[in-house]
Amino acid sequence: MGSKQVSKTRNGGFSKLKTVESSASSTTSSSKLYQEASVDSHSSPTSSSVRSKPQLPPKPLQSKENVTVTVRFRPLSPREIRKGEEIAWYADGETIVRNENNQSIAYAYDRVFGPTTTTRNVYDVAAQHVVNGAMAGVNGTIFAYGVTSSGKTHTMHGNQRSPGIIPLAVKDAFSIIQETPRREFLLRVSYFEIYNEVVNDLLNPAGQNLRIREDEQGTYIEGIKEEVVLSPAHVLSLIAAGEEHRHIGSTSFNLLSSRSHTMFTLTIESSPLGDNNEGGAVHLSQLNLIDLAGSESSKAETSGLRRKEGSYINKSLLTLGTVISKLTDRRASHVPYRDSKLTRLLESSLSGHGRVSLICTVTPASSNSEETHNTLKFAHRAKHIEIQAAQNKIIDEKSLIKKYQYEIRQLKEELEQLKQGIKPVSQLKDISGDDIDIVLLKQKLEEEEDAKAALLSRIQRLTKLILVSNKTPQTSRFSYRADPRRRHSFGEEELAYLPHKRRDLTDDENLELYVSREGTPEIIDDAFIEEKKTRKHGLLNWLKIKKKDSSLGGSSLSDKSSAVKSNSTPSTPQGEGSDFHTESRLSEGSALADQIIETMENREAHEDSFHEIETPETRIKMIDQMEILREQQKTLSEEMAQQSRSFKLLSEEAAKAPQNEEIKAEIINLNGDIKAKNDQIATLGKQILDFVIASHDELDKSDIVQAVSEMRAQLNEKCFELEVLLKLSLFTQYFSS
Ligand SMILES: Nc1ncnc2c1ncn2[C@@H]1O[C@H](COP(=O)(O)OP(=O)(O)OP(=O)(O)O)[C@@H](O)[C@H]1O
Numbered sequence: 001m002g003s004k005q006v007s008k009t010r011n012g013g014f015s016k017l018k019t020v021e022s023s024a025s026s027t028t029s030s031s032k033l034y035q036e037a038s039v040d041s042h043s044s045p046t047s048s049s050v051r052s053k054p055q056l057p058p059k060p061l062q063s064k065e066n067v068t069v070t071v072r073f074r075p076l077s078p079r080e081i082r083k084g085e086e087i088a089w090y091a092d093g094e095t096i097v098r099n100e101n102n103q104s105i106a107y108a109y110d111r112v113f114g115p116t117t118t119t120r121n122v123y124d125v126a127a128q129h130v131v132n133g134a135m136a137g138v139n140g141t142i143f144a145y146g147v148t149s150s151g152k153t154h155t156m157h158g159n160q161r162s163p164g165i166i167p168l169a170v171k172d173a174f175s176i177i178q179e180t181p182r183r184e185f186l187l188r189v190s191y192f193e194i195y196n197e198v199v200n201d202l203l204n205p206a207g208q209n210l211r212i213r214e215d216e217q218g219t220y221i222e223g224i225k226e227e228v229v230l231s232p233a234h235v236l237s238l239i240a241a242g243e244e245h246r247h248i249g250s251t252s253f254n255l256l257s258s259r260s261h262t263m264f265t266l267t268i269e270s271s272p273l274g275d276n277n278e279g280g281a282v283h284l285s286q287l288n289l290i291d292l293a294g295s296e297s298s299k300a301e302t303s304g305l306r307r308k309e310g311s312y313i314n315k316s317l318l319t320l321g322t323v324i325s326k327l328t329d330r331r332a333s334h335v336p337y338r339d340s341k342l343t344r345l346l347e348s349s350l351s352g353h354g355r356v357s358l359i360c361t362v363t364p365a366s367s368n369s370e371e372t373h374n375t376l377k378f379a380h381r382a383k384h385i386e387i388q389a390a391q392n393k394i395i396d397e398k399s400l401i402k403k404y405q406y407e408i409r410q411l412k413e414e415l416e417q418l419k420q421g422i423k424p425v426s427q428l429k430d431i432s433g434d435d436i437d438i439v440l441l442k443q444k445l446e447e448e449e450d451a452k453a454a455l456l457s458r459i460q461r462l463t464k465l466i467l468v469s470n471k472t473p474q475t476s477r478f479s480y481r482a483d484p485r486r487r488h489s490f491g492e493e494e495l496a497y498l499p500h501k502r503r504d505l506t507d508d509e510n511l512e513l514y515v516s517r518e519g520t521p522e523i524i525d526d527a528f529i530e531e532k533k534t535r536k537h538g539l540l541n542w543l544k545i546k547k548k549d550s551s552l553g554g555s556s557l558s559d560k561s562s563a564v565k566s567n568s569t570p571s572t573p574q575g576e577g578s579d580f581h582t583e584s585r586l587s588e589g590s591a592l593a594d595q596i597i598e599t600m601e602n603r604e605a606h607e608d609s610f611h612e613i614e615t616p617e618t619r620i621k622m623i624d625q626m627e628i629l630r631e632q633q634k635t636l637s638e639e640m641a642q643q644s645r646s647f648k649l650l651s652e653e654a655a656k657a658p659q660n661e662e663i664k665a666e667i668i669n670l671n672g673d674i675k676a677k678n679d680q681i682a683t684l685g686k687q688i689l690d691f692v693i694a695s696h697d698e699l700d701k702s703d704i705v706q707a708v709s710e711m712r713a714q715l716n717e718k719c720f721e722l723e724v725l726l727k728l729s730l731f732t733q734y735f736s737s
Pocket of ligand 1: 073074075077115146147148149150151152153154155257258259292293294295361
């Protein structure tokens with residue numbers, strides 16, 4: 001739906017970089033304020049004269065800006081704690097990072113986040129202004145940088161308990177549309193990785209080794225797929241599917257380490273609302289959300305493949321460091337963007353008009369002290385890159401929103417003409433007889449009705465790609481229903497697409513593992529605990545059965561579900577409570593598929609009593625709903641394939657190191673993921689059932705029977721795969737314990 005293969009995507013046309021001297025900067029650099037007092041900007045800091053926290057001047061709304069640079073500490077990991085690691089670096093207040101062993105070594109940034117800061121807080125400070133800008137036509141780039149296992153993926157992607165910057169930004173983008181009733185929007189996404197210096201399309205597995213091209217407007221990737229998106233859940237489902245193709249591998253530092261850089265791009269077009277907006281300027285901007293692979297010591301890796309990957313990662317990060325140094329050195333005449341694919345693709349962001357936010361993730365652990373220091377120096381240099389935030393406007397026909405608006409207008413005109421020429425078929429109903437002319441006329445009219453339905457269908461399909469706020473009087477357009485802005489509350493649909501705990505060995509559940517600078521657990525404030533509760537509640541809500549609005553079968557559905565949960569029986573090697581639960585829900589998944597057909601059959605028995613007239617509009621709506629359900633099922637299958645891959649990887653690791661605690665923990669996590677997937681299957685099954693009940697009167701019986709039996713077969717297949725996967729993972733867990 002809304003998918004489009006484009007020949008290129010670009011990061012916009014940009015002007016050449018202006019380098020600045022740090023001391024002359026008149027912008028918001030807190031690091032500059034701090035630097036003057038204590039810290040040398042480019043070499044190793046030595047002074048210890050700063051005692052108090054520097055105050056940030058309010059950020060002026062001017063076009064010249066610096067890159068926003070923030071540092072996020074993660075807590076010590078269970079492994080680091082077990083190894084008795086000390087804290088080497090810590091957050092000294094809100095803007096300073098200080099070295100524990102040498103208090104004179106300190107750096108200041110726009111903001112420093114301690115280990116208990118939530119990603120939502122990080123988003124508010126480091127990302128929200130970039131997202132706002134992008135929605136208003138200013139290009140934006142947010143990237144996470146740091147050594148391996150420092151928390152980049154946790155920050156950018158997050159999980160169901162703690163959504164990352166990407167899902168938060170996506171949610172915010174749709175909320176902004178809701179808050180902007182005077183404009184209409186078209187959003188599309190692309191997602192690719194750079195693995196061993198090769199660009200692969202994550203939304204299209206066939207798009208491997210894509211070429212980077214340049215023209216007068218900038219750099220672009222030839223042949224990358226872009227998909228028009230309709231809702232946060234739609235975007236997140238695409239990312240989840242894309243993640244399946246990303247290169248992830250186990251390293252000495254991170255069991256599920258990203259082996260590639262990824263860039264997720266949301267392209268936003270908007271124009272003034274209304275049918276007659278030919279003259280209105282279209283804003284076009286791109287929001288790039290980048291999860292870099294982490295630098296690592298190649299010596300630590302034993303496998304040749306990991307070493308090779310590591311050397312590509314390190315080389316491209318080194319080039320990024322050099323580019324940033326050159327950008328801040330006004331004497332530099334040449335900036336080596338072309339030395340790596342990463343810097344080639346970042347050139348537009350780093351040298352042009354747009355907002356950039358760099359989130360550096362660090363671990364406080366002493367064993368990583370040197371690498372953390374390098375990250376801090378990198379971050380400090382980046383602070384001095386100067387960029388311009390300017391709105392992009394395009395009026396040309398390359399704009400997709402313009403193209404769609406034009407097509408919709410044309411189709412509407414065609415439809416009008418057709419309507420004027422058509423006499424309603426009902427007027428001819430009374431005419432009878434064998435007159436050949438009348439038969440032909442009836443035939444012609446029926447054909448015209450079909451043509452009208454086809455036109456309507458095309459208009460609807462195009463119209464729903466253009467997003468408008470439901471606060472507008474114009475309700476004919478698809479409107480995105482959003483919560484009020486900034487709440488970032490995730491509904492069931494969106495949460496379903498976030499990883500459950502896929503990569504997290506520790507997460508915010510393990511509060512006792514958060515170690516403060518003094519080595520004692522941090523005191524978590526009430527608000528934080530409350531937020532945790534709310535989020536947990538959110539997750540539980542997701543697991544709850546959706547309440548049916550149709551009176552038919554609704555109560556029996558929820559009754560059935562609760563009964564199944566309470567009647568669980570053990571049947572796994574472990575025979576533990578949680579596993580019984582999974583087993584029972586697996587059966588529930590299959591039972592649901594059967595229930596769908598049963599409902600169909602029951603309804604067929606009453607078919608004669610339902611004789612509402614099917615209109616082309618309702619038919620299109622139903623078909624669309626069916627498509628969405630199919631799409632969800634596809635995503636689910638893709639995610640399951642990803643879990644199978646993770647499982648394969650983990651079982652290989654478990655075979656090599658049966659006593660490895662982290663692998664065991666990860667297998668337990670995977671178990672949780674598989675259970676969550678099973679819940680999703682159950683939810684989807686119920687949605688299909690709801691759909692069957694709600695649409696029976698309006699869809700042709702043969703259509704629905706065919707579609708539903710297809711889905712039923714697929715659901716059964718998935719239930720079976722899940723059962724096998726779960727048993728295998730429990731088996732592995734059993735033998736490695
Ligand atoms: N702020 C945080 N709070 C709690 N846990 C965190 C935090 N940051 C990272 N972690 C945990 O640390 C581990 C490593 O994090 P993550 O995979 O995000 O690192 P990374 O920098 O992306 O690593 P790589 O470069 O190898 O892919 C994960 O288990 C993650 O859950």
